[in-house]
Amino acid sequence: VSPPPTTSHPGLRLVACALLGLALYLLPAPAGLVGPDGRFFGPGESATVGATSLVAGWHVLAVFAAAVLGFVLRPFPMGAVTIFALTVLALTRTLTFERVLSGFADPTVWLVVAAFLIAGVVIRSGLGRRIALTLVVGLGRSTLGLGYALCASEMILGTVIPSNTARGGGVLAPIARALSEALGSKPHDRPERVGAYLMLVGAHANLIAAAMYLTGMAANPLVRDAARKVFGIEFGWGTWLAGSIVPALVSFAALPLVIGRLARPTMDDVAVARAAAREQLAAMGKFSRHERLTALVGAGLVALWATKPLHGLDTTLVAWMGIGALLILQVEDWQNLVRNDGAWDALIWVGGILTMATALRDLGVIGWFAWSVQAWVAPFSGVVVLVLLALVYFYSMYAFSMLTAHIAAMVAAFLAIAKTAMVAPLVVVALLAYFSNLCACLTPYSSGSVIIYFGNGYVSSHRWFVVGFVVSLVHLVVWLGVGGLWWKVLGWW
Amino acid sequence: VSPPPTTSHPGLRLVACALLGLALYLLPAPAGLVGPDGRFFGPGESATVGATSLVAGWHVLAVFAAAVLGFVLRPFPMGAVTIFALTVLALTRTLTFERVLSGFADPTVWLVVAAFLIAGVVIRSGLGRRIALTLVVGLGRSTLGLGYALCASEMILGTVIPSNTARGGGVLAPIARALSEALGSKPHDRPERVGAYLMLVGAHANLIAAAMYLTGMAANPLVRDAARKVFGIEFGWGTWLAGSIVPALVSFAALPLVIGRLARPTMDDVAVARAAAREQLAAMGKFSRHERLTALVGAGLVALWATKPLHGLDTTLVAWMGIGALLILQVEDWQNLVRNDGAWDALIWVGGILTMATALRDLGVIGWFAWSVQAWVAPFSGVVVLVLLALVYFYSMYAFSMLTAHIAAMVAAFLAIAKTAMVAPLVVVALLAYFSNLCACLTPYSSGSVIIYFGNGYVSSHRWFVVGFVVSLVHLVVWLGVGGLWWKVLGWW
Numbered sequence: 007v008s009p010p011p012t013t014s015h016p017g018l019r020l021v022a023c024a025l026l027g028l029a030l031y032l033l034p035a036p037a038g039l040v041g042p043d044g045r046f047f048g049p050g051e052s053a054t055v056g057a058t059s060l061v062a063g064w065h066v067l068a069v070f071a072a073a074v075l076g077f078v079l080r081p082f083p084m085g086a087v088t089i090f091a092l093t094v095l096a097l098t099r100t101l102t103f104e105r106v107l108s109g110f111a112d113p114t115v116w117l118v119v120a121a122f123l124i125a126g127v128v129i130r131s132g133l134g135r136r137i138a139l140t141l142v143v144g145l146g147r148s149t150l151g152l153g154y155a156l157c158a159s160e161m162i163l164g165t166v167i168p169s170n171t172a173r174g175g176g177v178l179a180p181i182a183r184a185l186s187e188a189l190g191s192k193p194h195d196r197p198e199r200v201g202a203y204l205m206l207v208g209a210h211a212n213l214i215a216a217a218m219y220l221t222g223m224a225a226n227p228l229v230r231d232a233a234r235k236v237f238g239i240e241f242g243w244g245t246w247l248a249g250s251i252v253p254a255l256v257s258f259a260a261l262p263l264v265i266g267r268l269a270r271p272t273m274d275d276v277a278v279a280r281a282a283a284r285e286q287l288a289a290m291g292k293f294s295r296h297e298r299l300t301a302l303v304g305a306g307l308v309a310l311w312a313t314k315p316l317h318g319l320d321t322t323l324v325a326w327m328g329i330g331a332l333l334i335l336q337v338e339d340w341q342n343l344v345r346n347d348g349a350w351d352a353l354i355w356v357g358g359i360l361t362m363a364t365a366l367r368d369l370g371v372i373g374w375f376a377w378s379v380q381a382w383v384a385p386f387s388g389v390v391v392l393v394l395l396a397l398v399y400f401y402s403m404y405a406f407s408m409l410t411a412h413i414a415a416m417v418a419a420f421l422a423i424a425k426t427a428m429v430a431p432l433v434v435v436a437l438l439a440y441f442s443n444l445c446a447c448l449t450p451y452s453s454g455s456v457i458i459y460f461g462n463g464y465v466s467s468h469r470w471f472v473v474g475f476v477v478s479l480v481h482l483v484v485w486l487g488v489g490g491l492w493w494k495v496l497g498w499w
Numbered sequence: 500v501s502p503p504p505t506t507s508h509p510g511l512r513l514v515a516c517a518l519l520g521l522a523l524y525l526l527p528a529p530a531g532l533v534g535p536d537g538r539f540f541g542p543g544e545s546a547t548v549g550a551t552s553l554v555a556g557w558h559v560l561a562v563f564a565a566a567v568l569g570f571v572l573r574p575f576p577m578g579a580v581t582i583f584a585l586t587v588l589a590l591t592r593t594l595t596f597e598r599v600l601s602g603f604a605d606p607t608v609w610l611v612v613a614a615f616l617i618a619g620v621v622i623r624s625g626l627g628r629r630i631a632l633t634l635v636v637g638l639g640r641s642t643l644g645l646g647y648a649l650c651a652s653e654m655i656l657g658t659v660i661p662s663n664t665a666r667g668g669g670v671l672a673p674i675a676r677a678l679s680e681a682l683g684s685k686p687h688d689r690p691e692r693v694g695a696y697l698m699l700v701g702a703h704a705n706l707i708a709a710a711m712y713l714t715g716m717a718a719n720p721l722v723r724d725a726a727r728k729v730f731g732i733e734f735g736w737g738t739w740l741a742g743s744i745v746p747a748l749v750s751f752a753a754l755p756l757v758i759g760r761l762a763r764p765t766m767d768d769v770a771v772a773r774a775a776a777r778e779q780l781a782a783m784g785k786f787s788r789h790e791r792l793t794a795l796v797g798a799g800l801v802a803l804w805a806t807k808p809l810h811g812l813d814t815t816l817v818a819w820m821g822i823g824a825l826l827i828l829q830v831e832d833w834q835n836l837v838r839n840d841g842a843w844d845a846l847i848w849v850g851g852i853l854t855m856a857t858a859l860r861d862l863g864v865i866g867w868f869a870w871s872v873q874a875w876v877a878p879f880s881g882v883v884v885l886v887l888l889a890l891v892y893f894y895s896m897y898a899f900s901m902l903t904a905h906i907a908a909m910v911a912a913f914l915a916i917a918k919t920a921m922v923a924p925l926v927v928v929a930l931l932a933y934f935s936n937l938c939a940c941l942t943p944y945s946s947g948s949v950i951i952y953f954g955n956g957y958v959s960s961h962r963w964f965v966v967g968f969v970v971s972l973v974h975l976v977v978w979l980g981v982g983g984l985w986w987k988v989l990g991w992w
């Protein structure tokens with residue numbers, strides 16, 4: 007996507023990844039991969055419990071760890087690293103080849119692909135450029151203003167589009183891209199000018215909006231369900247927002263400033279750019295047919311995504327309907343759609359990571375991990391347990407490529423463990439609920455929206471990891487600190 | 500891929516497809532979709548037998564028929580038509596969305612993708628051009644000579660590479676492409692000059708080689724197994740070739756002539772082109788590093804594909820290993836690989852067709868079809884039954900996108916039905932064995948190799964169907980006529 011972070015030969019870095027994988031692979035699998043009662047931790051394959059599948063889980067973990075190191079060191083682009091990892095899994099017969107390919111049939115992958123394709127149309131139709139120029143003219147007194155424009159958009163759209171991938175990747179990422187280009191910043195031509203900044207603000211703002219609303223992310227209701235089951239608490243739309251509103255607003259306020267430190271825009275001619283944008287906007291004249299139709303289809307998509315409870319149509323299916331409409335209305339032809347490298351690159355690595363993440367769950371590794379955590383926090387008590395659990399829950403997201411999978415695999419177990427700490431239930435639920443989304447700040451492969459912002463190519467994967475880690479620290483301070491105080495005000499503890 | 504065959508508005512043609520689909524969809528499903536004994540014909544879902552799934556099978560058939568009409572009329576490119584079809588299947592809840600996406604995890608799809616990517620490297624490295632120029636210099640006295648060069652290559656490689664997709668798509672299609680370009684024929688620039696001719700010869704020669712050897716196509720052993728089970732006949736490598744050698748040689752001899760009629764190369768300066776090729780070859784000088792490494796990896800692929808019985812590595816996995824090697828050797832970088840539109844276009848439509856074909860089988864439609872055929876041929880006897888069965892078997896390939904699926908779904912049933920006709924068993928097995936491969940001549944989506952030749956974009960889908968139908972008639976004459984006589988000579992009847 008962008009030049010490798012170091013100048014050493016890719017071979018050396020590839021060897022480093024391979025060595026990590028090999029070392030883990032050859033280590034004996036932890037005995038605890040079978041629970042003390044001999045029960046297998048995997049949800050699916052209890053019939054196949056036995057040394058083989060447990061070792062298989064450990065081996066998947068070894069290959070996955072090597073791949074993640076590969077994403078950081080970048081001996082090769084992420085797609086290539088993923089192909090290597092999948093090939094190793096098949097060659098070592100850790101997974102069957104059918105299983106290795108299973109990630110490529112995941113609806114999440116195809117939502118990402120569809121969002122890439124739609125974003126391409128928004129850009130090529132000129133609509134993205136018009137919206138971007140309008141934003142620059144209206145809010146472009148500074149790059150900071152543009153960052154806040156993205157935050158505000160997320161906060162508003164977060165109330166109506168319950169898929170964070172659709173919202174961030176399908177609606178706002180193309181606008182952020184057009185904004186960057188309108189300001190003279192392209193992935194391979196001055197990405198530092200403003201593009202890298204906008205991509206990072208956009209992606210992280212998307213996750214704050216995801217945390218803010220029960221309907222901010224597709225799998226948030228799973229947290230509510232788990233809270234009902236474990237604590238008998240109804241953590242509904244209103245309660246969710248009551249707890250999140252203060253820390254979320256603080257996060258939104260801080261985000262453009264923090265990213266401005268970590269990826270300071272180098273453009274120093276904002277006023278000139280703004281004047282130029284005003285001229286360019288005037289030069290664009292009236293809305294073209296393609297712009298009007300793209301806006302129409304976009305409005306249709308937002309409407310269908312927002313009303314999902316009424317019709318139940320899969321988010322990805324809705325995106326496909328949008329693509330179908332753009333084709334039938336002849337806004338875009340198929341050849342242009344297919345010529346979208348970013349979409350296919352993402353298909354490969356997102357699909358591959360999903361294969362591995364699913365295998366980790368099905369082969370019991372996630373269950374074993376949750377159980378180990380329980381054993382590990384047993385000596386502590388009260389708030390210490392809660393904070394430890396929250397941190398482990400947050401940073402375990404390094405091993406996941408889908409917020410939904412992370413939540414589905416772990417939230418119920420972690421709520422159950424936290425219950426033993428005897429801390430105020432509402433605080434426990436709140437922390438895990440919000441962290442369920444904020445944790446996606448860590449990696450460039452954590453969620454569809456992040457994948458798409460990252461896929462624009464303004465920020466190297468190495469740097470995305472670094473910025474993500476710093477943002478995670480800011481989130482911890484805001485949500486544990488400000489959040490903790492606010493929940494005290496609410497009387498939750 | 501190429502301009503639509505008619506000049507009418509795409510909307511009209513789309514409406515025609517939609518009307519066909521709607522009419523079939525609304526017709527009541529044939530009562531016979533459940534067999535006379537109430538048994539469901541689907542292999543997988545006997546637990547879900549009931550009106551719903553039978554109607555679902557019929558509905559998939561309606562959408563599939565509309566999609567195939569769409570491939571012929573081409574209101575939109577095949578990828579777009581496939582997206583429309585899949586969207587309709589999901590919107591009508593005929594299939595779950597997970598199921599709609601299942602075709603994208605099929606190893607066949609990814610073999611096709613891998614072959615596209617490898618072909619791109621063969622071309623860009625210059626190796627394809629060098630081989631092509633050498634062929635033109637050596638055999639390019641006429642375009643006919645080049646056609647025979649492709650046939651001879653298929654006949655030789657057919658003995659060692661048992662996957663027709665790997666052989667045709669991975670090895671020979673890139674050479675045919677380079678040949679076309681070396682002779683000044685590109686998909687959008689004089690495709691008629693020689694490219695269309697070479698693509699058609701290459702694809703159909705691949706299928707003749709697939710029919711010629713037991714090891715010419717991955718699923719041929721299924722035919723041998725079924726013959727053993729139904730007739731107790733051992734139709735092994737030698738017997739297979741004994742029966743095929745004469746009609747196959749006749750087919751190879753006829754093919755370049757027949758295609759020369761149907762897609763006459765318009766180039767009339769063969770001598771000039773050959774002289775130019777000689778000069779260009781000289782100008783290329785010595786093998787470059789990229790060419791040598793590509794040749795090395797190519798040789799490794801052929802070696803691994805040829806020795807599959809020894810190591811059992813999946814054909815697609817081997818292709819991925821080749822891609823991995825090309826990346827690690829830095830012959831090609833990932834961005835160039837990903838920039839291969841043809842691969843992603845094929846991924847979409849091949850994946851979508853596989854979804855539908857698999858659903859037709861799992862929902863009992865194929866089983867119902869075989870049973871209906873049995874009832875239909877019951878009044879006839881002897882050779883008439885055999886010929887009817889062979890024809891139905893051959894032309895039913897319109898509904899399949901994988902030779903393997905066609906064979907797996909039908910050959911055992913058809914052998915069993917044919918047994919009732921009391922014709923010489925060896926002739927029955929021979930006909931179905933060879934037709935199992937030749938039938939892929941009918942459509943541009945029949946097999947991986949065909950998909951890749953077609954995907955080069957020299958021949959419109961409409962025209963591919965027309966040429967395929969004519970070739971099918973030639974095959975019938977050769978294999979029923981010459982084949983029948985030859986099998987008499989062999990004493991098979």
